[in-house]
Every structure is written in structure tokens, then in C-alpha cells.
Amino acid sequence: MSNTVQLTEKSAKTTLQTTHKGHRFGILKNKTLLLLFLPLALCGCKDRKVTTPTPQIDIEPQYWIRVLLLKDINNCTLEISSAFEITNEDSIAKTLPVHFDRIDSPFDIALSHEGIGIAERTFTDEQIIINPGEPYIFKLNGGEYRGKLKLIINADGSSFDAINLVPLESYLAGVAGAEMPDYWEPEALKAQVIAARTYCLYTKRRFGNNRDWDVSKTAAHQVYHGISVESATIWDAVNQTIGMVLVCKQDDGTEDIFPAYYSSTCGGHTENSKNVFSESFEPLIGVPCSYCKDVAKPKFFFWPMVRFDKAVVTKKLFQRYEKLRQLGDITDIKVVGKTEYEDFSRVTMIKLFGSNGKSDFLRAEDFRLVIDSTGRKIRSTSFQLVDLEDSWAFLAGRGWGHGVGMCQCGAQGMARQGKTSRQILSHYYPGSKILTIDY
């Protein structure tokens, strides 16, 4: 891809310089030292015109991120511009590893009752890992990614999931370029990378042990588009903040990472995470933001009225929440919880009334995403809800996203005013500080 070419020797050199500073390695849990060394894969690069080899390819497992790329599929197309090896994590397996020489054209991966078929071989293992050689890059259904590809056959054997195993800093390049335009201010991009690094490590640790992946590639976690969104400025933001994470005081008095949420445009005040995600962290209490208004497009800062048919609303709520069926058709919706910030407010809780006289409560953020799963119509919970007999209208909408943590447009606004990434982060995550994982 064209962006790949931008990763020339300049950014490769930056990576080398940054990572070779080499401090002894740092902190995720206060006073917990995790020793780590980063041997760079850059040294053996023979073809930098094509791409920078993926850094951190030999880093320890806790700094590999497992990104769910495709779920419940039966086939996909793979393209790898190098020789590759198929392994699994079970060293007892006698059939693996298998080495493949470079295959010049894209090839299919298909699931049959015998197993996963790849390039005229069939693998019967429930999980296999495809390991591209240098520069450690593959294309899956046209999307280009760094690291490795893990395929896991689901329990009933009818489909498989495709998971990208990618070193943390490479993952962040594929996130930062998707979450922010790469022409935004360098300090805003750096703040974005630090928030994203913190968020994914937190999510991995909290949820990763109970599933085969750490984060999805969508806005449900962080948008990740792999190599297609990388550029020299994105890599600069990653390399100049390498290993930096946000920490705050926890209930037990220690310092640790927290879920450093962020969203597009807060609309005037960020929200307390307690009202959106039912969890409390000091840096996520909500702060005023006067910075996003001049950055966000007016149609995104003030979003237009949208209306939804009542029958559609009932259907969507029932599909998502089985227990709401006992209410009967939803006949009325009342706002019962709100946060007020000077001239700006956000709905936090609604009450649903059904045709059989029963009622129930729903968090406003959940409500809007059930009614509009894209989040592109009901863009935030800052709205007025109006009953129009056959439909509900959402009026006076303001902001885009859940509003918790860093306001991305606000970060750009602050950076335009000359604020540093540290100042941006301490504004949006009050009480937090930056520590560095010393790879």
C-alpha cells in the first residue's frame, strides 16, 4: 500500500534511536518491575524501500496485542510477501511447524470438516498461527497487518476466528492513524497514542484472560486499520512516546493503569465514567472542554434531529435485551437521569414504559447504541427526547461519542494553542501521571 512506502529509512532510524535509549524496564503496577529487552528486527532489513520491518517482533508475550479481525468465518484470502511458517502454541504437536516458501499470489484459507486448508495443506489443529517472515507482514482479505495471524476453530467446528497477534507499538500505529487524521498536531497525536496504549493494556489485562483475544478492531474498543493508516507522522507519535502509559491512584493506594477512554467530540464537558460505564477512576470524573468546538465540524458538534419509529425502537430493544419483552410494546420513554454542566447536559438514564404497565431502566449510552448501532445518527447522549406519537425524535444533539476521558477534537484544539501532549493528558485525565514501560 502507498502509505507503507512512507515508512522509509527516516522512521526506521527514529525507531532505532528511540528504543536504543534503553532504560531498565518499568511499571504497570506500582513497584512491580517487569524485565524486558527489545531486540529490534530492523537490523537485518534488506529492503527498506518496501517497508520498515515490524518492530518488537521478539518482545515478551504481555506486550503482544491480540486483535480480533474476523469472527465466525469459513474462508478468507491471505497474501504474504515472504516465506512463512505455521505453528501453534502447543509444543507437543507433531505436525507443526510447517514451513512455506513465498507464495507469489493471494491464496485461500478455507474450513472443511477435516480442518483448515491452507495452500493445499490441511491443518487439523484447533488453533494455528501463521508466522510471516521478515518484514512480518500479511494481508488478510486485502487489509494489511503486522505480526502474526492466529486462526481458531470455534467450539462447534463450523467456523473460525482470525486474530492478529501484533506487538504493542505496531498495534498503536494502526490505531492512532485510524483514530486521528495523521495531519493533526503532533502533540495531539502523541496524546492519542499514550491514551490508546494505556487503554489497550488495561483491556488486555482485565478481559484478555477470559477470551482468545484482547481487543476487537472496531470502535467497540479502538479502531484498528493496520498498515493502511500508518504514516511517518503516526510512527513519529508512536516512537516519541514509546512505552508511555497513564497511571492513577487506585483504591488500594497503589498506582496503576486505568481504562483511558477517549471519544471524538465531548460537546463542552467530558462525562464521568461512572455514568456511562459504571466504573469510577479519579481521572475519569469529567472536565470542562472549550477546545473541541473550534475543531469539530459544526454538523458533528451540533448534530441534526433524528427520529425513530416506535415499533422499530421496541423491536431493537427486545432484540438486545430479552428481559424487556415483559414490558410489552414500549409506549413511553422518560429521561430520569441527567448531568448538567453550565449550558450543556447529557442524559445518563432513561425509563422505559411498556403497554402492559411495567417499566424498566436503561443507561442512556446503551439506549442510544441499541437504537442506532452505528452511533452516527444519535451521536451522543446530549439530546432532548420528544414523543411524536408514532416516533421518538432526538433534538438539540451535541457532541459525538460517549464523552468519557480525552476529547479527541479537544486534544487537537489544545495542541493548536501550543499545549503539549502532557498538558493535554493532564487536562482530560486529572490526577493521572505518565510512567514509561522500559522495553
Ligand SMILES: [Zn+2]
Ligand atoms: Zn471537547
